[in-house]
Amino acid sequence: MLDIVIWICGIMLGLGAIACLIRVAKGPSILDRVLALDVMLLIISAALCLEMVLHKHTDYLLFVVAACMLGFIGSVTVSRFVSDQRNA
Amino acid sequence: MELFLDILVAILLILGCLMSLIAGIGLLTFPDMLTRMHAATKPQVLGFLLIFAGLVIYLRSWAVIPVLALAWGMQLLTAPVSAHMIGRSGYRTKHAAKETLFSDELSLVVNRVNGAPPTGATPMSKAEAPEDK
Incomplete structure (x- = not known):
């Protein structure tokens, strides 16, 4: 039963990732791209959790924590850069 | 279970x-x-x-x-x-497309801080423009 669940979840995550990539490719502003890449990182963390469920191990827990912090730092840095660029 | x-x-x-x-x-x-x-x-x-x-x-x-x-x-x-x-x-x-906003409360603060808007910072008039037409 769990195999089917993992397949369904993987397909949903894949469709979400493809949508994020399309938004990254054609986003009108850089902030749209940052937003889409943030969601992309969340999808990657969710996929890591899904893989841990599939193979029943806990090796990727720290990668999930690191991905959370990385998304925060990235989006804050880019939005800071965009603000400063206009004031200069 | x-x-x-x-x-x-x-x-x-x-x-x-x-x-x-x-x-x-x-x-x-x-x-x-x-x-x-x-x-x-x-x-x-x-x-x-x-x-x-x-x-x-x-x-x-x-x-x-x-x-x-x-x-x-x-x-x-x-x-x-x-x-x-x-x-x-x-x-x-x-x-951010401000024309789609219903109310723009931040523009009040921005206008007050900027004083008289010198550098084209007129989000309030922009927000009210569709209603005037």
Whole structure:
């Protein structure tokens, strides 16, 4: 039963990732791209959790924590850069 | 009991991944940066909570709860900050389409701080322009 669940979840995550990539490719502003890449990182963390469920191990827990912090730092840095660029 | 827990895990995982799919669809179809921000925050808190709960229940171990609670708490703390930063810089750089807003309370403060708007900073008149026509 769990195999089917993992397949369904993987397909949903894949469709979400493809949508994020399309938004990254054609986003009108850089902030749209940052937003889409943030969601992309969340999808990657969710996929890591899904893989841990599939193979029943806990090796990727720290990668999930690191991905959370990385998304925060990235989006804050880019939005800071965009603000400063206009004031200069 | 085992079957019940497995079914619970399946439901939690599917709902959590559904949040990611909803975020992707929203990112594609919403017309504006601010509305896309609304869609993008769906998997950040609720989706992660559901997936982490599914993972903990599936692994049946208390030891992974502190690490996942750290990740989720970090997400809970940092998601509003990054959303605020993105919205703020979007407002400042005119990336956010202000014509679609129903009310723009920040423009009052911006106009008051700027004094007489010298550098084309007239979001209030822009916001009222469609009503005048």
